[in-house]
Amino acid sequence: MKQIKLICAFLLAISFGSAFANETEQNNPSKKPMFFSLKGESGTALKTNDYLKQTGKTGYSALHARYGICPANDSWQNKAFRMPYGGIGLSISDTEDDAFGHPFTLYLFQGGRVCKIFRPISLHYECHLGYSANWGHYDRYRQPDNITIGSSENVYVGGNLYFKANISKHLDINIGAGGCHFSNGANMMPNKGMNIAAPFVEIAYKFNEEQHVPDTAKTTPAKPNKVDHQIIATFTQRQKYYSTVGTDLSTQYVNHSHRVYGLSYARLFVGSYKFRWGPSIDIIYDESSNSKAYWEQCPDDGRYYEHVHLAAPKERISAGLSLKGEVKMPFCSYFANLGYDIIHSNEDDTRLYEILGAKFDLTDNIFGVFGIRATRFSKAQFFCWSLGYTFKK
Numbered sequence: 001m002k003q004i005k006l007i008c009a010f011l012l013a014i015s016f017g018s019a020f021a022n023e024t025e026q027n028n029p030s031k032k033p034m035f036f037s038l039k040g041e042s043g044t045a046l047k048t049n050d051y052l053k054q055t056g057k058t059g060y061s062a063l064h065a066r067y068g069i070c071p072a073n074d075s076w077q078n079k080a081f082r083m084p085y086g087g088i089g090l091s092i093s094d095t096e097d098d099a100f101g102h103p104f105t106l107y108l109f110q111g112g113r114v115c116k117i118f119r120p121i122s123l124h125y126e127c128h129l130g131y132s133a134n135w136g137h138y139d140r141y142r143q144p145d146n147i148t149i150g151s152s153e154n155v156y157v158g159g160n161l162y163f164k165a166n167i168s169k170h171l172d173i174n175i176g177a178g179g180c181h182f183s184n185g186a187n188m189m190p191n192k193g194m195n196i197a198a199p200f201v202e203i204a205y206k207f208n209e210e211q212h213v214p215d216t217a218k219t220t221p222a223k224p225n226k227v228d229h230q231i232i233a234t235f236t237q238r239q240k241y242y243s244t245v246g247t248d249l250s251t252q253y254v255n256h257s258h259r260v261y262g263l264s265y266a267r268l269f270v271g272s273y274k275f276r277w278g279p280s281i282d283i284i285y286d287e288s289s290n291s292k293a294y295w296e297q298c299p300d301d302g303r304y305y306e307h308v309h310l311a312a313p314k315e316r317i318s319a320g321l322s323l324k325g326e327v328k329m330p331f332c333s334y335f336a337n338l339g340y341d342i343i344h345s346n347e348d349d350t351r352l353y354e355i356l357g358a359k360f361d362l363t364d365n366i367f368g369v370f371g372i373r374a375t376r377f378s379k380a381q382f383f384c385w386s387l388g389y390t391f392k393k
Contacts, residue, residue, distance in 0.1 A: 034207050036065075038065060039064035042198060062092065080274075089128075101136030127334075159178055160178025177200065228268045229268075231391075234369075248294065264280055278323075291308055295307075311345075322355070337355035
């Protein structure tokens with residue numbers, strides 16, 4: 001399963017980094033706007049779980065080194081998506097609480113302009129998605145109280161708003177604030193996660209960027225007005241909380257991973273080059289559904305172990321209907337599903353579910369998906385590592 005995740009992440013990174021390559025070379029091979037930047041942030045972890053409330057050590061700081069690319073100066077995407085850009089960043093973090101170690105994060109980012117305020121200053125947004133490692137985490141014997149971070153490797157999701165000040169042809173200074181979330185998506189328990197709020201300052205050095213985008217920028221594509229059919233296959237795993245009542249378990253965090261497979265079909269109405277929406281059928285096979293764990297004696301060696309008992313196969317399957325919306329951006333697309341299970345036997349999760357994620361085009365028809373499925377708008381079920389195919393009319 002880990003190899004599948006690494007392959008998917010590698011494919012998504014390649015597709016993200018090459019999204020503008022063909023368009024840029026075809027339109028203006030001598031002009032490829034890009035930038036390097038250094039970014040510093042200092043903030044606090046929100047007290048969203050008992051451990052952070054008890055320790056009170058919530059200080060957080062990070063230093064980022066980033067490389068970004070943009071569409072060609074005369075590209076239609078500059079008008080359609082309000083001066084978009086994207087790239088890759090590396091951050092090294094420091095926390096006030098030594099229990100969290102010294103993590104680093106490798107992430108992709110995508111952003112654009114919200115509006116101009118006056119000539120040298122404008123308001124921008126940015127979205128982040130990445131991989132974070134080297135965390136100090138929960139350990140039953142060494143860190144039994146650290147329920148915030150459950151594993152050394154986590155997924156990083158973030159976003160921010162900032163003011164960009166154009167100092168010169170090559171130099172920008174960005175000042176703003178953002179938030180991010182570190183979590184393993186129920187891949188390993190406990191999974192309370194850490195939420196960060198932090199202001200930041202960034203200095204960016206630019207190459208090949210024109211001060212004013214010409215009015216002759218290429219026109220946007222015609223309105224498609226068609227229907228796409230998407231099929232998505234998901235391969236992942238998860239853990240769950242187990243009851244300690246009547247089981248003789250000393251903890252509800254049993255280190256046992258369950259396989260999860262999914263298959264979905266969506267009929268999406270494409271009304272513009274930016275938006276598509278439609279109904280989706282989502283089928284999930286989840287080994288953790290209705291599984292039980294007990295402290296039991298092994299007949300082979302006479303020792304006691306934590307034993308997990310899976311439910312009958314028919315109790316591991318759920319099928320739901322959802323409404324899906326997708327917003328297409330230059331580097332990747334973002335989507336959300338809100339659904340309800342028609343077939344449902346999992347006693348631990350509700351019938352109402354939500355899926356949030358990012359979609360990366362690998363070819364004209366094949367795409368990769370990274371997302372998270374949750375219930376109650378807060379409880380993570382599992383991360384979605386998926387591959388999909390679009391049948392276009």
